[in-house]
Amino acid sequence: MSISQAVETTGDGSGTEFRRGVASCAPVLFGTIPYALVLGAQAMQKGLSTVELSALTGLNFAGGSEFAAIQLWTSPPHVVLIVAITFLVNSRHLLMGAALAPFLRDLPRRKAFPALFFLCDESWALGLADAKQRAAAGISPAFSPRYYMGAALAMYLTWVAFTTLGAMLGPMLGDVATYGFDMAFPAVFLVLLRGMWKSAATARPWLVSLVVAAFVYLLVPGAWYVAAGALSGLVSAWFFWREEA
Structure with a gap:
C-alpha cells in the first residue's frame, strides 16, 4: 500500500x-x-x-x-x-x-x-x-x-x-x-x-571522518579512533556548511 x-x-x-x-x-x-x-x-x-x-x-x-x-x-x-567516547559518538x-x-x-x-x-x-x-x-x-x-x-x-x-x-x-x-x-x-x-x-559534495564530511578515524586507528591505541572520526565529521560538516552559506 x-x-x-x-x-x-x-x-x-x-x-x-x-x-x-x-x-x-x-x-x-x-x-x-x-x-x-x-x-x-x-x-x-x-x-x-x-x-x-x-x-x-x-x-x-x-x-x-x-x-x-x-x-x-x-x-x-x-x-x-x-562517558567522553559515548558523548562524541552520540553527538551525531x-x-x-x-x-x-x-x-x-x-x-x-x-x-x-x-x-x-x-x-x-x-x-x-x-x-x-x-x-x-x-x-x-x-x-x-x-x-x-x-x-x-x-x-x-x-x-x-x-x-x-x-x-x-x-x-x-x-x-x-x-x-x-x-x-x-x-x-x-x-x-x-x-x-x-x-x-x-545525495552527491559527492555533500558526502565530504563522511570522507573526512573515515580518513581521520583510519589514521587514529593505526597510530593511537584504544578506541580513540571512534571519537576522532565522529568529531572530525561534525567539524568538517560545519566548515563545509559555512562555505556554502
Missing part, C-alpha cells in the same frame, strides 16, 4: 500507520539481530551481567556508543573515558535531531520527547525519508508520528531483546567473530549511508 492510500483509507493517526512503520523497519531488523547478539556476547566476556547490559541498551539505545563502551570496559571501568544525534526538527515542531512535547528518546540511525533514516516522501506527495502533516513510532519501537524492542539474548547465549556462542556476525554492524550502516547519499 502506498503512503497516499494508507492515509486516505485510515487517516494519519490509525493503527495502519503504526503497522506500516513496523513493516518498513522489518528488513533493517534482520540486519540488527546479528550484531545485537554480538554486543550481548561481548558484554558478557567483559564481565557485565545480563541486568547491567539490559539497562545499558535500554537507557542509552545507541549501538555505536555501546560497542565503543564495551570495548573500553575494564574492571574498574575508566568512567571518564567511556544533534545533527539528526536538527534534521527532524522542522517535522517535529508542531508536535506537543509529550509526543516530541518520546520520539527523540527512541531516535536511532535506523528510525531517523526511515522517519526522515517517509516525511520527505509525504511532503513531496502533498500529504499534511508530512511527519507521521504513528509511522515513526512503529519503526522506532520495533527497533528498540528488538535491540534490547536480542542484546539480552546474546548475553544469555554468550558462553555458548564463544568468539562470535568466527561466524562473521561482526560484519552485520558495518553492513547495516553502509545500507543507511546509501539511502542518504
Whole structure:
C-alpha cells in the first residue's frame, strides 16, 4: 500500500500507520539481530551481567556508543573515558535531531520527547525519508508520528531483546567473530549511508571522518579512533556548511 492510500483509507493517526512503520523497519531488523547478539556476547566476556547490559541498551539505545563502551570496559571501568567516547559518538544525534526538527515542531512535547528518546540511525533514516516522501506527495502533516513510532519501537524492542539474548547465549556462542556476525554492524550502516547519499559534495564530511578515524586507528591505541572520526565529521560538516552559506 502506498503512503497516499494508507492515509486516505485510515487517516494519519490509525493503527495502519503504526503497522506500516513496523513493516518498513522489518528488513533493517534482520540486519540488527546479528550484531545485537554480538554486543550481548561481548558484554558478557567483559564481565557485565545480563541486568547491567539490559539497562545499558535500554537507557542509552545507541549501538555505536555501546560497542565503543564495551570495548573500553575494564574492571574498574575508566568512567571518564567511556562517558567522553559515548558523548562524541552520540553527538551525531544533534545533527539528526536538527534534521527532524522542522517535522517535529508542531508536535506537543509529550509526543516530541518520546520520539527523540527512541531516535536511532535506523528510525531517523526511515522517519526522515517517509516525511520527505509525504511532503513531496502533498500529504499534511508530512511527519507521521504513528509511522515513526512503529519503526522506532520495533527497533528498540528488538535491540534490547536480542542484546539480552546474546548475553544469555554468550558462553555458548564463544568468539562470535568466527561466524562473521561482526560484519552485520558495518553492513547495516553502509545500507543507511546509501539511502542518504545525495552527491559527492555533500558526502565530504563522511570522507573526512573515515580518513581521520583510519589514521587514529593505526597510530593511537584504544578506541580513540571512534571519537576522532565522529568529531572530525561534525567539524568538517560545519566548515563545509559555512562555505556554502
